[in-house]
Amino acid sequence: MQFVWAFAGAILANAPALGQDAAQLKKSMVGQWELSTTERSKTCVVTLRSDATPQGLKLELEPDCAKSLPFTKDIAAWNIKGLDIVRLQTARGDSVIDFTEVESGIFEGIRSGEGVYILQNLAAARSLAKSMDQMIGDWSVVRGNGRAICSLTLTNNEAGPDNFQLFLKPRCDPLVANFKPKEWRLERGELLMFSASGEAWHFEADDNAQWRRMPDMADPLILLRQ
Missing domain, CATH: 2.40.128.10 (Lipocalin)
Known part of the structure; x- marks a missing residue:
């Protein structure tokens, strides 16, 4: 996946800085x-x-x-x-x-x-x-050892004032199935997934063009494009 975060410093080189007069x-x-x-x-x-x-x-x-x-x-x-x-x-x-x-x-x-x-x-x-368009589609949720535990689809269907619909595919690991993510969005460098109750999982893009759940764990949860 080729992903360049929208707010990179090079893009915003001419943008105003906080604290200026x-x-x-x-x-x-x-x-x-x-x-x-x-x-x-x-x-x-x-x-x-x-x-x-x-x-x-x-x-x-x-x-x-x-x-x-x-x-x-x-x-x-x-x-x-x-x-x-x-x-x-x-x-x-x-x-x-x-x-x-x-x-x-x-x-x-x-x-x-x-x-x-x-x-x-x-x-x-x-x-x-452009970055959001690149996020639309099918993804795998994998553990740190590369074992896939779930598949899901990120859509551009509006699901409220800020979020978009997310669909889980069958046979997901209980870790993901019990969380039951329903919506997602990009926000200030993070991919957020929300359950029906409003609980959020936070993912950050790492150096390998993949998304890792934060805070990081010994056995990480990683989101990869299928």
């Missing part, structure tokens, strides 16, 4: 960004520019933004508020949504009654989409 943040935000729901089922490309207008700093939204994310029809400009808030605002300067940086090049904002939205470097977002 407002002037640095404003400068680093100029460029193309993806505005999306947390699971990226709805996306919009936003181009932030440095040109000043009576409404704020200039921005451009791709034509289908309002169809994907209806609230974007109210966005006329952008600006930096305080030291670290990236505001997408109306022509009057009122906030449509405010973002704060949670990770280098990744910002989160909340709209009341709607939930969390993500603003991230466009190149990184597209790399993530």
Whole structure:
């Protein structure tokens, strides 16, 4: 499996760094960004520019933004508020949504009654989409000695606001069968699997392009592409 994590440092070399001041943040935000729901089922490309207008700093939204994310029809400009808030605002300067940086090049904002939205470097977002596409399909769960104990399928079928459906195949080892994973997602360098009760298993990609359950164990649990 060829897998390159979306948030590699090379991709985010030009992304803003945590702890910078407002002037640095404003400068680093100029460029193309993806505005999306947390699971990226709805996306919009936003181009932030440095040109000043009576409404704020200039921005451009791709034509289908309002169809994907209806609230974007109210966005006329952008600006930096305080030291670290990236505001997408109306022509009057009122906030449509405010973002704060949670990770280098990744910002989160909340709209009341709607939930969390993500603003991230466009190149990184597209790399993530490619990476997620590569995850779809059949996988084997194996122990450290290479013995396969279960097979499962990761799908791109939405299973809620953030997750996608996961299906176990018959004759799984009790370790996996009793956990009963139902959903999955990629989140900040990890593959997460969730049981019906909401319990999570965490997997991290290792140097051998495979996913290892964390925390690591003497007899590890490894996820391999079939």
